[in-house]
Amino acid sequence: MSTIARYWAWIAAALALVALPHIFSSGASITMMSLMGFAVIFALSYNMLLGQTGMLSFGHAVYYGLGGFITAHALNIIGAGKLPIPLPVLPLVGGLAGLSFAIIFGWVSTKRAGTAFAMISLGVGELVAACSLILRGFFGGEGGVSTSRTSTLQLFGLSFGPQIQVYYLIAAWSLACVGAMYAFTRTPMGRMCNAVRDNPERAEFVGYSTQMVRFIAFCTSGFFAGVAGGLAAIHYEIVTASVVGAAPSGFVLLMAYIGGVAFFIGPIIGAILMTALQISLSDYTGAWQLYVGLMFVLMVMYAPLGLAGLLLMHRPLISAGVFSRLLPGYALAAVPALALFAGAVLVIETAHHLLVKASDGPAMRVFWVSYDANSPVAWTVFAALIATGFLAFRRTWPVVSGAWHEATLEARRKLAK
Amino acid sequence: MSAPALQLVDLHKSFGVTPIIRGVSLDVALGERHAIIGPNGAGKSTLFHLISGRFPATSGKVLLKGGDITGLPPYLINRRGLSRSFQVTNIFPRLSVFENIRCGVLWSLGYRYSFWHLIERLRDARERAESILEQINLAARRDVQAGLLSYAEQRALEIGITIAGGADVIMLDEPTAGMNRSETEHAVELIRRVSEGKTLVVVEHDMSVVFDLADRISVLVYGQVIASDTPERIRANPAVREAYLGTAASLEHADA
Incomplete structure (x- = not known):
């Protein structure tokens, strides 16, 4: 070298x-x-x-x-x-x-x-x-x-x-x-x-x-x-x-x-x-x-293994050229994951607003949406986002792990050749 | 006459009030292959720990090639040329097989705590590690993480790390434990090869291995050496026969 x-x-x-x-x-x-x-x-x-x-x-x-x-x-x-x-x-x-x-x-x-x-x-x-x-x-x-x-x-x-x-x-x-x-x-x-x-x-x-x-x-x-x-x-x-x-x-x-x-x-x-x-x-x-x-x-x-671990575990799949097979699974799981994430952020932000900035009044804004921090409707929506996000994520995760399994097998097959 | 490779003088060890080693005196001559046998709980592994510095002795002395090593920490004893293996596999599980061996050779080549050498450029360390890998038949497994090796391979690696530093007194604690017949034969062959020209002390349960390998055998019972002699004479020794038959008989009683 x-x-x-x-x-x-x-x-x-x-x-x-x-x-x-x-x-x-x-x-x-x-x-x-x-x-x-x-x-x-x-x-x-x-x-x-x-x-x-x-x-x-x-x-x-x-x-x-x-x-x-x-x-x-x-x-x-x-x-x-x-x-x-x-x-x-x-x-x-x-x-x-x-x-x-x-x-x-x-x-x-x-x-x-x-x-x-x-x-x-x-x-x-x-x-x-x-x-x-x-x-x-x-x-x-x-x-x-x-x-x-x-x-x-x-x-x-x-x-x-x-x-x-x-x-x-x-x-x-x-x-x-x-x-x-x-x-x-x-x-x-x-x-x-x-x-x-x-x-x-x-x-x-x-x-x-x-x-x-x-x-x-x-x-x-x-x-x-x-x-x-x-x-x-x-x-x-x-x-x-x-x-x-x-x-x-x-x-x-x-x-x-x-x-x-x-x-x-x-x-x-x-x-x-x-x-x-x-x-x-x-x-x-x-x-x-x-x-x-x-x-x-x-x-x-x-x-x-941290972020480096998450990134580097893809390396053998990328070098075997099978990384693209993971993408549909990732895209599918990303939707409920985002819903779960958004729900959690809304709960934290709203609670933070009520507890820390109570003097500002209940009107607030998160993710470009204005709402009333005390509104039961808002809290119901947050809870629904978290619950459906969580359940749907659990349903879609097997798709990701299944894709992983197959991509890994395929990578091994290509390596063995 | 040169000093014995290893000399134990009235060694005692107690854990609390319980005496485990009760006055062991033993000479192992240079170049001898010496086996220590005895029933379970006789104190064989404890004796190994006392010699190699893992535990301090309660009283008595350990001399290595004439020099007193009693009470020294393990790394100083190792630097004086005594290296040991363990009954329970004791390797560096996250390092590769090659790195395991290379860690074993570094001190003896004088690299000590160096952070001013790049390890990949140390030809002597690499060549020495590679030749050890050849000897223990793990050259093909060189880059595998040691924790992923099979049991028999890990046992071979254990021996490899033990001999890597070039120590002239090698102590192996049950090197064939848990191996099947053919693995044991391989291991005995390996031990014979790597202990060529060195002093070997081995604790072993498998009597065929012991009588095959050893020049001399010491029998440890209840923390005392009841006999130390050539294999033929140990076989014929009535006290030894009684110690082994005695425990066997009492075990049968306990089971019944």
């Missing part, structure tokens, strides 16, 4: 990152793509623990957040002292901060695996969150730590004032970090992470200290989380105590899991999708977190 062919995916990704702001050139979309960039790094760093080494952490935002705080402080020191350090290297400061704190906290927490590790990570998260309220000098109290990215040494006339320049800075760091984390999965260390995930006892009997494997994975993960936090600090020019709290630690778990922890690409998909949802959905509905939570529960129950 030629070098070009081996790296075509990376070259394509780089070209896409360069081209994207020219296609989606509005300020809002460039901001969103910037957010996606460090979310991808953060989610992938989390999956080094969960998907690759089998460590469930409830406190990963500690390394992201502390990376952000140290970067903001470093920016302020550099700005005040006119130190000759350019902005593009500052995410490295965040990474080293994440790494340092991961060494300290990881030394304790990686002595244990499984549930005990998860508990310790939760405890460390709470500890740092509590400190953020006490150490006001470092965490900046309720106002957080403000900084300015434009006060550093300027190279090639780049001020990093305009968002587009920040986008390219984030894109370059994202691509480099994704590449580095991908390479990590293909090293002896990365492979032993998988071995420890699969069977820690056996790993000990082929010469590896599982504690050391967990520790190194934890530190590496902390480094990349810190880089992501540093980029976030540069993007927002402010870091508040909420970034080290439980909410972002939970959100990174959602991003990685919904994307699919068993695949390298999973957390990338999850981070992009969840960032888009977080921003766009919150424009439409105050109950957006409820939707994200429901989506997570449904994924855990029915699609534990």
Whole structure:
């Protein structure tokens, strides 16, 4: 295989990152793509623990957040002292901060695996969150730590004032970090992470200290989380105590899991999708977190391999050329699924309106339809949508699974030839 | 005279107040194939766990090639050249067969915790893993996920992982358990081949395997070695016959 062919995916990704702001050139979309960039790094760093080494952490935002705080402080020191350090290297400061704190906290927490590790990570998260309220000098109290990215040494006339320049800075760091984390999965260390995930006892009997494997994975993960936090600090020019709290630690778990922890690409998909949802959905509905939570529960129950798993399970059928046989079944099942979905959304939105926006009166609008939130007719229609959607979905689902079965058999037959 | 490959000195192990291993002393010479037999519950697997570091001993010593390994964690014992298999198959189920073996060779080739080598570029690791795959007859199953192998194949893989690191003391815990006649014959052939020039300690229930394979046999009853000798003399030993007949007789009583 030629070098070009081996790296075509990376070259394509780089070209896409360069081209994207020219296609989606509005300020809002460039901001969103910037957010996606460090979310991808953060989610992938989390999956080094969960998907690759089998460590469930409830406190990963500690390394992201502390990376952000140290970067903001470093920016302020550099700005005040006119130190000759350019902005593009500052995410490295965040990474080293994440790494340092991961060494300290990881030394304790990686002595244990499984549930005990998860508990310790939760405890460390709470500890740092509590400190953020006490150490006001470092965490900046309720106002957080403000900084300015434009006060550093300027190279090639780049001020990093305009968002587009920040986008390219984030894109370059994202691509480099994704590449580095991908390479990590293909090293002896990365492979032993998988071995420890699969069977820690056996790993000990082929010469590896599982504690050391967990520790190194934890530190590496902390480094990349810190880089992501540093980029976030540069993007927002402010870091508040909420970034080290439980909410972002939970959100990174959602991003990685919904994307699919068993695949390298999973957390990338999850981070992009969840960032888009977080921003766009919150424009439409105050109950957006409820939707994200429901989506997570449904994924855990029915699609534990995540979105990447759902997509990649089609790959053998596509390469065998039998994918089109699934489409009639999918189209058929989509109708009741949509009805069920619409019914559920209407119930949630109407309930949300009555409970949260009661002072606005009962008149409301969802899906281009205006109605009275107290009307029994409306509620009857919602219930009917949910009930018929649910029952019809159960009737049409065998068509989908039957089509799957046949397409898989056909694909095997074609492969055997 | 060189030190024995493995030397147990008055080893004891109790779980709570229950003594399981009650003073085992045993020498296994370099290059010897040594079998440990005994009735169910005699403590054979526990003895394996004590030697390989899975459990700490209550008292006594374990010496590997003259060096004290008592109380060391399993990975340090493995690095000193003792490798073991498990009675219940203990593999990396989500990794491919090839990756299972490659995980077994990495430490011994000096790659340790390296994240600065790309694993696909390590020719020595690949070639070593491939040659092990040939030895255990799983080359054709190379890319299959290990958890999907048949039982006998998983047992072969278990042995493959055990020998992959090139340890010179190999311990196998019931390698033929649950196999049919022809699978057992294959397994014995495999064990003979891979233990060539090495020291082998094996726990086994199948007496034909034991007498076929072993240079020496130790009989463990109630946590004590009641005899340690050549197969012929073990066969003729009245104490051994009594221990086996005794349990057989008492089992019949229990059933009746």
